[in-house]
Amino acid sequence: MNTALYGIAKSAEMSQLKLTGIRKGYEGLIDGDMVQLHSNELKQWAHRGGTMLKTARSKRFLTLEGRKRALAVLQKNKVDALIAIGGDGTFKGLMAFSEICNLPFMGVPGTIDNDLAGTDYTLGFDSAVNTAIQNIDKIRDTAESHNRIFLIEVMGRDSGYIGITSGLGVAADSILVPESGEDFVRLLEKVRNYDSENAFLIVVSEGDELGAELVASKIKEINSKVDLRISKLGHVQRGGNPSAQDRMLGIRLGASAIKALLMGRKNAMVGVLNNQLCLTPFGQVVKQHQVNAELDELLNLFNV
Known part of the structure; x- marks a missing residue:
């Protein structure tokens, strides 16, 4: 996730965009816990696991009142778009938020379980x-x-x-x-x-x-x-430190999220399918409850 943040920041700066990080996810958004992000600082975190912005579950964001408070924070800080890194719960939260917020949202898949439709691999x-x-x-x-x-x-x-x-x-x-x-x-x-x-x-x-x-x-x-x-x-x-593949994936997805927003796209997750960058609407980014057919076949073959 830190590498994705670096990719987002570098791409944003090249387009003269100001980047603000929200600490502790939706919980921090409700509380207005924000910090300015710069690529020169983020590159010091690019090789590290976890997330320098921290993360937290937010019961308040599940409520309409909580989402209204989050919207007020975004409006007060004059935010033009929101990028969220996470799994299906994160994107479901954005879908619910979109009912009261007209800002363009973009998602980056970050979960070690690799269980999201719309990308071959997820960060971690x-x-x-x-x-x-x-x-x-x-x-x-x-x-x-x-x-x-x-x-x-x-x-x-x-x-x-x-x-x-x-x-x-x-x-x-x-x-x-x-x-x-x-x-x-x-x-x-x-x-x-x-x-x-x-x-x-x-x-x-x-x-x-x-x-x-x-x-x-x-x-x-x-x-x-x-x-x-x-x-x-x-x-x-x-x-632990992310693998080479995860670092490259973070860079690609982060830069792609900024590019997609600049092209006017919204409410979608950036991903990689067949080694090609793609966008999948949040409504189609569901948690997969079956492994793909090839892995299932291998499982049956080697479990005999």
Whole structure:
């Protein structure tokens, strides 16, 4: 997200536009928590994870009264357009805001889950997967040494993209994701008679309907001899320096957001489809509850 801010600022300055950052998302917008942004300062943040503008959930913005207060802040500060970085919740907020606010809005997809229609990749996904793979590779070392079954839980509350991509990348023996109903049955068949000197790695998305603890208990029920451990990677996946791909994606999407606004476009999300920049209306930017067909096919192939 910091790299996207840098891309936005650089592009804005080249067009003689003044850029103001809103701290803590919609919550900060309601409170008028704003700061001037300049590319020379933002480039010092471009290599860092997280967001220098901070972020926060806002229950007040869910109310009409809260959105009216936000509108008053924008009018007081003479804001001409608004760019928001986030997921489907962020864009739904902009859609609701557009009912009382006529300013042009532009969205930049920022979520590690990679679960938005309208773009092949969202900001943070590649970095999160790389972090997961690096950690799972290390877990394999100890799993091999002790002949253990390891359940590694990765993030992905409603989406299995991190689970599938990291699981395939580390050659996991089984991958459990929210979108699949057959992966657990296949796993139990694999571990029923497991007795090997090789490690057995299971990557579980946190949003899987069973969860790591229940999966572990079921494995122990059918094969009590196994030495089993659970490792939850947690929020380590949301931090750290962004990958090269995420940095370039941030630059491209940030600059594209400014370009789209200058062309008169509004109420859309910038994205990349087939490596081409594109715009998708907010109404079509819905959270995807199925992984794409190719990844689903790979999941079925390697889970056998």
